[in-house]
Amino acid sequence: MDPLAVKNLTGLVAATFTPLNPQGEINLSVIGPYIDYLIEKQGVNSIFVNGTTGESMSLSVEERKTLANDWCKKAKGKMDHVIIHVGCMSLKDSQELAIHAAQIGADGIAVISPSFFKPRSAEVLRTFLQEVASVAPSLPFYYYHIPAITGVNVLVRDLLEDIEKVIPSFRGVKFSGSDLMDFGQCVSYSQPKWSFLYGMDEQLIAALAMGANGAVGSTYNYIGSNMNELISAFEKGDIAKARTIQFKMQELLSFAMKLGFDLGVNKQLMSVVSGLCLGPPRLPVMQCSDAHALSIAEKLRRLFPEH
Ligand SMILES: CC(=O)N[C@H](C=O)[C@@H](O)[C@H](O)[C@H](O)CO
Numbered sequence: 001m002d003p004l005a006v007k008n009l010t011g012l013v014a015a016t017f018t019p020l021n022p023q024g025e026i027n028l029s030v031i032g033p034y035i036d037y038l039i040e041k042q043g044v045n046s047i048f049v050n051g052t053t054g055e056s057m058s059l060s061v062e063e064r065k066t067l068a069n070d071w072c073k074k075a076k077g078k079m080d081h082v083i084i085h086v087g088c089m090s091l092k093d094s095q096e097l098a099i100h101a102a103q104i105g106a107d108g109i110a111v112i113s114p115s116f117f118k119p120r121s122a123e124v125l126r127t128f129l130q131e132v133a134s135v136a137p138s139l140p141f142y143y144y145h146i147p148a149i150t151g152v153n154v155l156v157r158d159l160l161e162d163i164e165k166v167i168p169s170f171r172g173v174k175f176s177g178s179d180l181m182d183f184g185q186c187v188s189y190s191q192p193k194w195s196f197l198y199g200m201d202e203q204l205i206a207a208l209a210m211g212a213n214g215a216v217g218s219t220y221n222y223i224g225s226n227m228n229e230l231i232s233a234f235e236k237g238d239i240a241k242a243r244t245i246q247f248k249m250q251e252l253l254s255f256a257m258k259l260g261f262d263l264g265v266n267k268q269l270m271s272v273v274s275g276l277c278l279g280p281p282r283l284p285v286m287q288c289s290d291a292h293a294l295s296i297a298e299k300l301r302r303l304f305p306e307h
């Protein structure tokens with residue numbers, strides 16, 4: 001089947017953590033149970049692999065290929081969408097990963113802006129994305145916007161101008177920015193096959209009001225079931241309930257942020273909540289203490305007692 005004909009990407013997408021063993025090497029044995037956990041315990045049926053949460057920029061190209069292959073293989077027949085993030089500082093590396101993603105049967109690829117040398121305009125960024133997309137023309141293509149990390153602040157709406165003419169496989173954006181006006185302008189320009197997925201989990205409800213088709217984020221790994229309830233409540237028009245869930249989630253994050261919430265903490269929190277052994281992060285991200293993650297997990301259980 002033509003992958004470009006598949007159904008739109010909607011709903012919750014978990015940005016997966018990369019399992020490492022205590023020595024810091026990738027640990028594929030966790031991936032199967034991880035997929036089952038997301039489906040059975042969180043009701044999350046799509047994943048975004050090797051993104052920010054997956055520490056992609058700290059992995060080698062070979063490691064990224066090995067991980068992408070294993071996630072795709074083990075998710076086959078179980079998950080709706082496996083999106084592989086293939087963005088790198090080097091266009092060549094990104095292209096190599098895009099070709100690889102097509103070979104292993106990924107459902108789509110996403111690309112972040114390069115950020116060491118930054119594209120100086122939306123047009124230059126669009127050309128970079130085009131060069132990556134063109135080597136895997138049969139794969140749905142998503143731009144991954146995360147300006148707080150890349151420092152690349154082009155308006156996504158500007159990037160979208162006539163993008164389907166240069167990237168026929170273009171299917172949407174993972175928007176991890178706080179500019180909801182830009183987000184709204186993107187949604188209002190959207191075309192039927194496109195998906196706009198929001199990426200700041202703490203303000204998902206605002207993006208839903210603006211027309212988001214779904215969301216990609218790290219917290220959906222461990223509070224996916226609650227955030228699924230938020231989306232259902234929103235869709236039924238029960239805004240008060242949706243807001244209550246969002247506020248609880250914000251209370252959790254604000255508690256975690258006061259303790260210094262970073263990827264190391266986030267990864268350890270997922271290990272504690274899920275019981276999966278995700279191992280340490282890789283430097284420069286630092287491992288967090290068990291006590292630290294346990295106190296956030298305790299807060300999570302108090303806010304969402306079903307855990
Ligand atoms: C910087 C970062 O990792 N952003 C994630 C995705 O874009 C989010 O899912 C956040 O982890 C989440 O919104 C918590 O701040």
Ligand SMILES: CC(=O)C(=O)O
Nearest residue numbers: 015051052053217218
């Ligand atoms: C949140 C997300 O999409 C990422 O970690 O890449």
